[in-house]
Amino acid sequence: MIETHDLSKHFGSFQAVDGVTLSVKPGKILALLGQNGAGKTTTVRMLTALLFPTRGWAKVNGFDVFKQPAQVRASVGVLTEQHGIYVRMTGGEYLNFFGEVYQLDSAARKSRIDYLMDYFGLSEAINQRVGEYSKGMRQKLALARALIHEPPVLLLDEPTSAMDPESAKLVHDEIGRLKSSQRTIIICTHNLVEAEQLADSIAIIYRGKILITGSLDELKQQVLGPIEYEVLMSKPWQPQGLNLPKGVTLNGIKGSRLRFHVERPQELNPILLHQLTKSNAPVVTFQEVPQSLEQVYLKVMADAQAGEVINTHEPAITQEVDLL
Amino acid sequence: MSWFSPVWFVTKRELRDQLRDWRILFPLIVLTFLFPILMNEVARSAVEFVSRFGGTLLVDRLVPFSMLIIGFFPITISLVVALESFVGEKERGTIEPLLATPLKDWHIYFGKLLIGVLTPLVASLSAILFYLIIVSRQRIELPEPSVMVQLFTLTIVHAILMVSAAIVISVQSTSVRAANLLASFIVVPVAILMQGESALLFWGNDQVLWLAVAGVVILAGLLIRIGLAHFQREYLLGREIDVLNFRWILETFSKYFVGETNSLWKWYRVVVYRALVKLWVPVGIMVILAVITFWAGFQWTVTTIPELMDLAAPELLETISDRLSESTNLIGLGQDISAPFLFTHNVRAVGIILLAGLVSFSVLGLVIYILNLSIIGALLGVFNLLGFAPINLALFGLLPHGIFEIPALILSSAAMLRIGVMLVTPQVGRSLGEVVIDLLADWTKIAVGIVIPLLFIAALIEAYITPALLTYGLLN
Numbered sequence: 001m002i003e004t005h006d007l008s009k010h011f012g013s014f015q016a017v018d019g020v021t022l023s024v025k026p027g028k029i030l031a032l033l034g035q036n037g038a039g040k041t042t043t044v045r046m047l048t049a050l051l052f053p054t055r056g057w058a059k060v061n062g063f064d065v066f067k068q069p070a071q072v073r074a075s076v077g078v079l080t081e082q083h084g085i086y087v088r089m090t091g092g093e094y095l096n097f098f099g100e101v102y103q104l105d106s107a108a109r110k111s112r113i114d115y116l117m118d119y120f121g122l123s124e125a126i127n128q129r130v131g132e133y134s135k136g137m138r139q140k141l142a143l144a145r146a147l148i149h150e151p152p153v154l155l156l157d158e159p160t161s162a163m164d165p166e167s168a169k170l171v172h173d174e175i176g177r178l179k180s181s182q183r184t185i186i187i188c189t190h191n192l193v194e195a196e197q198l199a200d201s202i203a204i205i206y207r208g209k210i211l212i213t214g215s216l217d218e219l220k221q222q223v224l225g226p227i228e229y230e231v232l233m234s235k236p237w238q239p240q241g242l243n244l245p246k247g248v249t250l251n252g253i254k255g256s257r258l259r260f261h262v263e264r265p266q267e268l269n270p271i272l273l274h275q276l277t278k279s280n281a282p283v284v285t286f287q288e289v290p291q292s293l294e295q296v297y298l299k300v301m302a303d304a305q306a307g308e309v310i311n312t313h314e315p316a317i318t319q320e321v322d323l324l
Numbered sequence: 325m326s327w328f329s330p331v332w333f334v335t336k337r338e339l340r341d342q343l344r345d346w347r348i349l350f351p352l353i354v355l356t357f358l359f360p361i362l363m364n365e366v367a368r369s370a371v372e373f374v375s376r377f378g379g380t381l382l383v384d385r386l387v388p389f390s391m392l393i394i395g396f397f398p399i400t401i402s403l404v405v406a407l408e409s410f411v412g413e414k415e416r417g418t419i420e421p422l423l424a425t426p427l428k429d430w431h432i433y434f435g436k437l438l439i440g441v442l443t444p445l446v447a448s449l450s451a452i453l454f455y456l457i458i459v460s461r462q463r464i465e466l467p468e469p470s471v472m473v474q475l476f477t478l479t480i481v482h483a484i485l486m487v488s489a490a491i492v493i494s495v496q497s498t499s500v501r502a503a504n505l506l507a508s509f510i511v512v513p514v515a516i517l518m519q520g521e522s523a524l525l526f527w528g529n530d531q532v533l534w535l536a537v538a539g540v541v542i543l544a545g546l547l548i549r550i551g552l553a554h555f556q557r558e559y560l561l562g563r564e565i566d567v568l569n570f571r572w573i574l575e576t577f578s579k580y581f582v583g584e585t586n587s588l589w590k591w592y593r594v595v596v597y598r599a600l601v602k603l604w605v606p607v608g609i610m611v612i613l614a615v616i617t618f619w620a621g622f623q624w625t626v627t628t629i630p631e632l633m634d635l636a637a638p639e640l641l642e643t644i645s646d647r648l649s650e651s652t653n654l655i656g657l658g659q660d661i662s663a664p665f666l667f668t669h670n671v672r673a674v675g676i677i678l679l680a681g682l683v684s685f686s687v688l689g690l691v692i693y694i695l696n697l698s699i700i701g702a703l704l705g706v707f708n709l710l711g712f713a714p715i716n717l718a719l720f721g722l723l724p725h726g727i728f729e730i731p732a733l734i735l736s737s738a739a740m741l742r743i744g745v746m747l748v749t750p751q752v753g754r755s756l757g758e759v760v761i762d763l764l765a766d767w768t769k770i771a772v773g774i775v776i777p778l779l780f781i782a783a784l785i786e787a788y789i790t791p792a793l794l795t796y797g798l799l800n
């Protein structure tokens with residue numbers, strides 16, 4: 001479990017993180033999105049008790065980051081922005097060192113090292129110097145290091161940024177497995193597809209402030225408006241005499257495509273389809289207009305930047321949202 | 325798991341790294357096995373060359389001196405190892421995963437201190453032993469065991485001194501390049517220290533050399549304390565870069581110096597008062613030290629000088645008297661002493677105490693303070709020996725301006741003492757730079773607000789009132 005309230009950090013006059021309030025339950029994944037320098041790494045560092053907040057509080061696995069930093073660090077597995085690999089060690093020695101530091105006994109260390117090296121396909125390179133590893137292999141090794149002590153909380157900064165698609169899938173699968181074993185996970189990423197696939201909730205951070213947070217559907221609804229449905233006709237068709245049910249509005253016609261806003265799709269879509277058929281509309285397909293996280297992200301960032309120009313004192317959308 | 329295990333994990337990892345790095349191994353091997361041979365040849369040639377002209381070198385001193393030098397060179401590698409171990413990790417980003425583990429700050433600190441000392445020290449001691457083997461095969465007499473112990477101890481404390489200083493530098497640097505540049509602040513003083521120790525070796529005064537050992541141990545201890553105080557995760561991951569930001573320095577100093585005041589009265593009432601309140605413990609220490617050293621100076625003079633005078637030959641006393649008279653003229657005491665001269669002299673003394681304190685964590689500043697007060701005690705002792713009542717001298721020659729001058733000296737020295745103490749005390753949430761500026765601002769508040777006005781008044785009294793009072797007091 002990760003909980004923060006009004007979490008803030010400034011370096012001199014620079015406000016790196018400003019009033020972040022979050023709550024991530026065990027078995028859930030939060031994706032933290034934002035530009036470079038938005039405050040993601042500083043937030044993660046505070047959650048790892050590497051930096052102390054200048055305001056607010058944070059609890060990780062029930063431990064206060066300010067009062068119980070050692071317990072916090074023992075509970076967290078971190079994949080840092082820079083992977084922090086000792087190039088003169090072999091992969092096995094590297095993991096063994098961190099196993100020792102996390103106080104795993106010799107048998108547990110061996111078993112975890114074997115499992116992780118095997119899982120990430122690094123078994124053959126276990127006695128190879130890390131300096132000879134490829135970028136992707138190093139990233140996998142760094143991830144293995146973060147998992148060596150089976151931490152209940154994982155903070156992963158760009159977990160697949162340097163990986164090929166097969167390796168990235170391996171990592172996604174492992175993250176999924178960790179989620180199902182009730183780990184609490186925060187992922188900082190620029191890969192919006194990855195965030196869409198993995199995250200239960202998403203928070204967008206801009207200049208230290210959380211602009212918006214919620215599940216993907218909630219974000220789409222909140223930022224892009226109600227879901228649109230598009231009906232494709234076999235030929236251009238005018239909806240004269242079409243009896244639209246209450247809660248459905250015709251949003252536009254473009255050639256043989258009609259777009260509708262539907263307030264309660266589960267209830268109203270069958271009625272709408274029935275009315276179209278009754279009006280002899282030459283329906284070929286009826287489908288949801290895809291809305292992506294990318295659209296949400298770009299719109300939120302554009303609004304935030306525009307909002308700043310107009311009125312820099314007002315937060316762009318919201319600062320405090322509970323993810324529960 | 326014992327308390328030492330986490331420290332050893334860090335050391336062991338670094339040791340493995342070092343043993344795989346030829347850039348560290350190569351110079352260590354060269355310095356361990358080639359340098360003693362070279363040093364032996366140079367020493368032998370020097371002895372032969374001098375003897376060709378009928379001269380003699382202090383051969384019995386050459387061996388200990390060579391041991392000191394041979395031991396020192398591999399130790400210099402400790403500086404490189406320590407800088408690489410701290411700043412190198414910071415620069416390569418490998419420190420963050422380490423800091424994210426449950427290891428405590430001091431585990432990492434001592435783990436790295438140990439590795440900084442360990443390899444170069446093993447090389448250094450091996451080089452000395454190798455040299456001793458070479459020397460013994462040439463049937464040259466080896467130094468006394470006590471000298472050997474002294475030299476081995478010196479070599480060990482040199483290593484600890486350099487590594488602990490390197491760590492202090494490393495904590496403040498974000499790049500190996502910047503740390504290497506700053507390393508001259510270690511190399512130059514240690515080289516000077518080595519020259520002094522070499523002179524002591526040739527002089528053959530073991531006791532003084534042990535004092536040098538003790539001094540280096542104290543300095544290393546203070547550096548370890550300051551390194552530990554500032555070796556905090558927060559600083560190691562800080563965003564500061566190695567740029568000398570004069571604007572920031574001035575703004576920060578001004579913020580601390582002026583505070584949130586807009587009038588001189590408020591500045592005195594709030595800002596100077598707060599700085600003064602922080603000094604009550606250092607002032608207490610300084611007052612106690614003042615009383616003890618004053619008394620010690622007086623007692624030493626009244627007991628020791630008559631004994632020395634009894635032992636001295638009359639011609640020697642005459643020479644001493646002449647030289648004393650010359651030296652008083654040299655320092656200007658024979659001339660008319662004006663108020664501006666006294667004022668600038670005293671301000672300079674206060675400044676020197678601060679500077680000495682700054683470069684030595686207050687130790688040298690304290691030494692100067694103690695010397696000043698013991699000289700006053702000694703002066704009263706001399707007058708006592710000359711037949712004047714010391715109480716009269718104190719009342720008429722010292723007290724009128726002393727009631728301003730002595731508190732000024734105590735206050736400024738107490739502020740200097742606080743700088744040293746605070747530097748070696750953990751300061752959570754502030755960088756070392758910020759701490760130093762804050763402490764200097766506090767010192768300046770006391771100096772500008774209280775000490776300088778007091779010294780000004782004291783100089784006026786000492787120049788225009790004290791001489792008359794003293795004449796009256798001594799004649800009556």
